[in-house]
Amino acid sequence: MTFRFYASGSFQSVLADTYGLTQGCVSRVINRVKDVLYTASLRETRxxxxxxxxxxxxxxxxxxxxxxxxxxxxxxxxxxxxxxxxxxxxxxxxxxxxxxxxxxxxxxxxxxxxxxxxxxxxxxxxxxxxxxxxxxxxxxxxxxxxxxxxxxxxxxxxxxxxxxxxxxxxxxxxxxxxxxxxxxxxxxxxxxxxxxxx
Known part of the structure; x- marks a missing residue:
C-alpha cells in the first residue's frame, strides 16, 4: 500500500477505498512503513x-x-x-x-x-x-x-x-x-x- 501511494501520487482516501480501510488507517500504515524504510536506509546505505x-x-x-x-x-x-x-x-x-x-x-x-x-x-x-x-x-x-x-x-x-x-x-x-x-x-x-x- 505504501509503495502504491508513493508511486501513484494518489490520495490516501483512494487507497482506503481500494483496500477497504479508513483513511486514518492508511495514513498510519504509510507512516510506519516510511519510518521503517528510513531507519533501514540509515543503517544500510553508507x-x-x-x-x-x-x-x-x-x-x-x-x-x-x-x-x-x-x-x-x-x-x-x-x-x-x-x-x-x-x-x-x-x-x-x-x-x-x-x-x-x-x-x-x-x-x-x-x-x-x-x-x-x-x-x-x-x-x-x-x-x-x-x-x-x-x-x-x-x-x-x-x-x-x-x-x-x-x-x-x-x-x-x-x-x-x-x-x-x-x-x-x-x-x-x-x-x-x-x-x-x-x-x-x-x-x-x-x-x-x-x-x-x-
Missing part, C-alpha cells in the same frame, strides 16, 4: 567504513572502470512529482516537468551507498552536491585519497560520459559549477562495450 571495506570497494570499482581509489559512483536524476501547492516554480526542472533532484552514490554491486533527496527540480547537481552531507565528509578528509566516479551527460547533446570527481580543495566540480570547486574533466564517452551499457 559509504565504505574502515580500511578493509574501502579496499574491497576500490578493488571492485577498479575492475569495472580501471580507475584507482574510487569508492563510489555518483549521479543525479530527476524523480517526477505532482506539482506542490507551495513554491511550485522551484520544482520545475530544465525539461519543464515537476521533480525532485536526487543525488545517489552506488558501489560496484549497484547498491546505494548514499543519497540526498531534498532538492527541488530546478536546482543544479552542483548545488545538491555542495549542500550534501557527503560533500562535507569529503571536505573533512574522512575518505583520505578516495574519489567518486561520476556518470553523467554533457547536457543538451546527451552523450553519456564517465567523469572523475576529485576532492581538490573545498569541493568537487566541473566547468559549469560555481567558483568554489576546482576541476573535473571528461574521461571517456561510453560505448556499447562500456560497463554502463552492460
Amino acid at each position: 559509504i565504505p567504513r574502515g580500511l578493509e571495506e574501502a579496499r574491497v570497494t576500490k578493488r571492485k570499482l577498479y575492475g569495472i572502470a580501471n580507475f584507482p581509489n574510487v569508492i563510489g559512483i555518483i549521479d543525479g536524476t530527476h524523480i517526477p512529482i505532482a506539482a506542490p501547492p507551495v513554491d511550485e516554480e522551484l520544482y520545475i526542472n530544465r525539461k519543464n516537468f515537476h521533480s525532485l533532484n536526487i543525488q545517489v552514490v552506488c558501489n560496484a554491486d549497484y547498491i546505494f551507498q548514499d543519497y540526498c533527496c531534498r532538492s527541488p527540480g530546478s536546482t543544479y547537481d552542483s548545488f545538491v552536491w555542495e549542500n550534501s552531507i557527503l560533500n562535507r565528509r569529503f571536505q573533512r578528509g574522512e575518505f583520505g585519497d578516495a574519489f567518486l566516479l561520476v556518470f553523467g551527460d554533457r547536457g543538451s547533446g546527451g552523450d553519456e560520459i564517465w567523469r572523475f570527481w576529485m576532492p581538490l580543495g573545498p569541493g568537487l566540480g566541473e566547468a559549469g559549477f560555481d567558483g568554489s570547486v576546482t576541476s573535473m574533466s571528461p574521461v571517456a564517452k561510453s560505448s556499447s562495450s562500456s560497463p554502463v551499457n552492460k
